[in-house]
Amino acid sequence: MRVLMVAPPGAGKGTQGALIAAHFGIPRIAMGALLRDQVARQTDLGRAVQGHLDRGELVPDEIVLDMVRQAFVAAAAAGGGYVLDGIPRNMKQARATYLIARELGMTANVALHLQVEDGELVRRLLARAALEGRADDTEAVIRRRLQVYHQVTHPIVAWYAERGILVSVDAMRPPEQVGREILAALEVMRPLVDHVPEEARRAIDLTSLGVAFGATPPASNTSG
Numbered sequence: 656m657r658v659l660m661v662a663p664p665g666a667g668k669g670t671q672g673a674l675i676a677a678h679f680g681i682p683r684i685a686m687g688a689l690l691r692d693q694v695a696r697q698t699d700l701g702r703a704v705q706g707h708l709d710r711g712e713l714v715p716d717e718i719v720l721d722m723v724r725q726a727f728v729a730a731a732a733a734g735g736g737y738v739l740d741g742i743p744r745n746m747k748q749a750r751a752t753y754l755i756a757r758e759l760g761m762t763a764n765v766a767l768h769l770q771v772e773d774g775e776l777v778r779r780l781l782a783r784a785a786l787e788g789r790a791d792d793t794e795a796v797i798r799r800r801l802q803v804y805h806q807v808t809h810p811i812v813a814w815y816a817e818r819g820i821l822v823s824v825d826a827m828r829p830p831e832q833v834g835r836e837i838l839a840a841l842e843v844m845r846p847l848v849d850h851v852p853e854e855a856r857r858a859i860d861l862t863s864l865g866v867a868f869g870a871t872p873p874a875s876n877t878s879g
């Protein structure tokens with residue numbers, strides 16, 4: 656299974672990415688964590704990217720794409736599956752990631768889009784800040800990260816819809832419910848993903864299935 660996730664900060668990429676990776680026994684390639692590790696170790700690369708992370712700006716594409724290539728080569732050696740967390744974040748990264756993956760015979764089967772409202776994202780990240788103190792979890796930087804997401808990352812969702820590999824999920828619900836729905840969808844798709852010709856692929860919108868997976872049904876209109 657080869658999955659990439661497109662979702663705003665705080666939507667649950669790390670949470671659901673870890674679940675998918677454990678379920679399918681595939682590596683999770685988490686770009687933010689890889690970059691923070693470089694910063695923590697004060698490598699040359701870490702020093703070059705720290706300011707971008709601290710300000711909530713994207714790290715230059717060339718740096719990220721180099722790291723993606725290395726991670727794909729390692730994933731290929733480990734069996735070829737992967738879950739990408741936080742890559743790609745703009746159209747240039749989306750196209751380049753596709754080309755690198757195509758060269759290695761491992762393009763994504765599924766682009767998972769986690770949908771969460773901005774107010775909930777800010778609430779989650781401020782709650783995490785109190786517990787973990789991640790440097791970019793201040794309110795001002797969270798708001799900048801959200802702005803960057805809406806301006807340059809969200810538009811790539813349409814590209815995956817056109818390519819027929821988009822799966823949209825309502826991620827406003829508790830993590831266990833979101834995870835159950837994602838794994839159920841991926842399990843249904845698993846035997847098919849490598850056999851559906853590109854022209855026959857269709858985007859899948861699971862956001863209206865929430866009730867079946869434990870969401871609160873919309874309040875019925877009792878006035879009439």
Ligand code: AP5
Pocket residue numbers: 662663664665666667668669670671686687688690707708709711712713714715719740741742743744748779780782783791800826827828829830831833
């Ligand atoms: P990155 O580390 O990827 O941060 P992010 O995109 O801002 O996302 P987060 O890690 O904050 O949230 P998440 O969606 O993973 O949610 P999580 O599961 O943690 O990137 C950091 C920076 O690195 C970027 O700003 C940029 O500078 C740089 N960077 C990274 N990739 C790059 C790229 N490709 N190009 C250029 N630069 C790049 O959950 C968040 C919190 O909510 C947790 O506390 C969790 O427990 C909780 N939670 C999760 N799900 C739920 C739920 N359903 N209900 C309630 N709480 C929940």
